[in-house]
Every structure is written in structure tokens, then in C-alpha cells.
Amino acid sequence: MFHQALKAAARDVQAVFDTILAGYDDQPVTRAMRYAVTGGKGLRGFLVLETAALCGVARQSALPAAAAVEAIHAYSLVHDDLPAMDDDDLRRGRPTVHVKWDEATAILVGDALQALAFELLSDPVIGPAEVRLALVSSLARAAGAQGMVLGQALDIAAETAGRDLTLEEITRLQANKTGALIGWSGQAGAVMAGADTGPLADYARALGLAFQIADDILDVEGCAETAGKRLRKDADAGKATFVSLLGMSGAKARAQALVDEAEAALAPFGDRAAVLRAAARFVIERDK
């Protein structure tokens, strides 16, 4: 049920992008944008759609918001893969944008995808103007220099710090680098419904951290071919990770505890949150 819902979310979000990009100039940058938003798991968009459904928001209303966060996520991967950043040539099992096109195109693709995210959030189908603005404002903060960009900046700083980060520092780094967008996605449904964001915020926070610990585990134990990206990067770079700090079994235990926490946060929703519970388990069981 969960896997079907995840696939359906990715398919529906993809259709949003296809429709929009079909109206754009047929330029390399347009083709590269389409390429960049294709082939991911679509977990963030899925979280938007599922929390929206849980809070009684129509799927059609939630779709532009789901596409918006996937656009931000896709832009961050394109820029993060650049030679001056992580210098990756493989992403989602295919050449990265700057490898398939060039660096200039990759920079522009990321920039255009970020703008597109905010254009998507202004779509009246989402709901009242105040709701759309709440989404714009919170996504801008989650993506910016007090959210995702801060996380990436802390990550870069860590590489030249001359010492390993502490567990507390890595937790803060990841809470921004991946946690901010996942947190936004996991609360979006409540924001759109004008409902209390508390329980979903707790769910999303635990989920985001579990996701990152699982990423660190995957970086050590995973198969690059299945993951569709380069692995062992952190070990090769001698970077401290949740695995290096907690040990493999400690990291797995911590991830499991966070998944339990995420599931517990969904208690107020009862059985209706079954798919979101499955999503929490998925983030630590995935192989890519």
C-alpha cells in the first residue's frame, strides 16, 4: 500500500512538471530541468500529499505544493553535485546535470527550479491566499540560509574544520540540510488545512533525522548500483557521520528509535495514518 502510494505520488508530481515545462521554450535548460525532476523517490512530495489527505485536503489542491518541494529538492541535488560542491557524476542512476550538459546549465537549472517552486506555491488551486503565503514563507525559510543552505554551509565548514564534528553538531547540520525540507513536507497538509501542525511536526522531525541516519548507514552498507549514486563518500573523505560516531549497531538502534517516535507522533490520527507509519519504516529500510 505504501509503495503504491509513493509511486502514485511521484507519477502525479511528474505530471505537474510535464504540464508546466511543456509550455516553456525548448531550450537545453528546459530539457535539463525536466531531467532533474525525474526519477527520484519523491518522498517529500509524497509526504505533502499524504499529510494533506490525512488533514482532509483534496489531492488536486496539494499537488502544486508537492511539486514545489520536489523542485527545491531537485535544485539542491543539481547544485550539490557540482564540481565545486560534492563533485558527483552519478545521481538517480544517471549522469548528473553538469556531466550530461555542462556546469553553466546545471547552475541555471537549479536557479530556475527554485523560482519554479515559488511559482507553484502561488497557484490558487492550493487554497486561500493566506494558506499559500504560509507555504511560501515557510518553504523560503526551510530552503534558505537558516535551513537547507545553512546545513550545506555547515557541511562544507566541517570538511575544513580540522576535527570531527560532535554528535550534537552533526544532528544540527542534518536537521537543516535534509531535515528542513522533510519537516516542511510533513507539516504541509496541516498548514493547508489550517490545522494544528504539532503532531505532524513531531512526526516529520523524527522522520527527517531517521532518514539521514539511514543515509549514513546506506553510505557504508549500500550498493552503489542500486542506490544510483556514489557511496562510501563520507568514509573516503574521513568525515564524521552518525555511523562513525555511534557505531553501526548504535546508528541502527537510534534510527529505529526515531522511527518508533515518528509512529507514536501519529497516534492522534489512528488507523488513517497507516501509510505515513509505513513511510517512517521505509526510510530506514530503503536501499536507495
Added chain:
Amino acid sequence: MFHQALKAAARDVQAVFDTILAGYDDQPVTRAMRYAVTGGKGLRGFLVLETAALCGVARQSALPAAAAVEAIHAYSLVHDDLPAMDDDDLRRGRPTVHVKWDEATAILVGDALQALAFELLSDPVIGPAEVRLALVSSLARAAGAQGMVLGQALDIAAETAGRDLTLEEITRLQANKTGALIGWSGQAGAVMAGADTGPLADYARALGLAFQIADDILDVEGCAETAGKRLRKDADAGKATFVSLLGMSGAKARAQALVDEAEAALAPFGDRAAVLRAAARFVIERDK
């Protein structure tokens, strides 16, 4: 009067950034953001404030919108200066961000400034939610792959086209690359006031094109030290420009005709638009 108004706009927009960035983590990326939004002419922010004043919108309400477009403009310069793009080491008379810091920081600074622009536009002080959303939506389009990014993509495509662009192609390129943001800025006041955007749209369109023709003239006749950036780039790269296509006197005549057009579009506002008329003359008389 115009020069005082331009300086006052730059000062007030700077104060918006200073206040916001003071609340951010003291990271290199924060310091580089502050650096990137400092020292420009501030023409786009000025246009927002002046058209707002003309349409009866309080300066305090217009300031976040003025800062938003300056944030987008600053991000575009930081990314445009990157080695993979125009590879410039001088901007506003100082080292570019990737020279003073590094490429990764410059990429992140641009990304964070774009997010900040949309955060600024969600500030309730600007006015009703519908107005703020109109600004978000139109700025996202002006900045994205059907606006500024398209212009930059067309510029890159031109370099490898193997032939010179026609006048029509260059006009379209510039209408997107610089025209989209100037156009947004010149209409912002009418959007905020819920007034007819027609006359200001005509003004801004003519102003934007005159601005770019003046840039091409400055690239040939200007002084790099005064301009604070590298000049003769287009000639060195053998790129077609308004000057190469129209000749120097033809380009100057065209720029003057556009300024006349811009001034004429302000007729409905009478004497109250004196500063905006002066702005139109300034864009072709400036030496930087």
C-alpha cells in the same frame, strides 16, 4: 533629486538586509550574503519604492518588495560571475564572491538570496495576502526559466551558436536577462496599489531595454575602474551587441528614443513622476 532618491533607496534596502542577516548564524555564507547585497546602484529597489510612492503605497510597505528584487538581482550577479558562467573577478569594484570566498560559498549565497527574496515578499507589512501572492508569482516568473534564467540560457547558447545573433534575437535575450526584473520592479507599485499596471509596464519595458543598450555602450566606452567591473568583454568574446549591430551612434539614438518612450509612458502621472523620468535619463547617462 533623483540621485538623492536613488541613494536613499539603496540605504533603506540595505537596512532591511542588515536587520534580517543580523539574525542569521554567523557563518561565511551569511557574511558573503551581506557582501553580495552591498554596494550596487540599487536601481531595481529604487523603482519599486518610487512606483509605490507614485501609486500611494507607503514606503514602509514597499521596502520588503524592494529588498526582494535586489536579493534576486544580487544572486544573479553572484552566479553569473562564477567561473563556469562569465568568470568575472571584479564586481561593484570589489572581488567577486567566489574570489573572496570560494565557488561553493558563491553557489550557496546565490541560492540563499533567492530564497530570501520570497521570504521577504511574504511579509504582511506589504499588504493583503492577494497582493503579496501577486508579487511572489510574478517575481518567480520574472526570475525563472521563462524570464531571467531564460535570458542567461539564451546568452550561453549564443556563445556556441557559430553565428551572430540578430537584433531581434538580442532584444529578446535582453528582454529576459535584464528586462524581466526591471519590468517587475517598475510595475511593483501598481501591483501593490491594486492599480492599472499598463502605463508603468510600458515605462519599465522601455527603461529595461534602454538600460541594456547603455550597458553595451558602457562596455565599449566606459572606464573599468569607474564601472567597478571588467569591460570590453563582449568585443573580446566577439559577441554581437546592440553596438555591433546598430553602430555606436545608432545604439545611442535607439537608447535615447527608448528613454523618450519611457518618459512619455509616465504622462498620466504628470509632475508626480519627475523622479521616475530622471531615472529613465539616468540609465543612459550613467558611467557604471
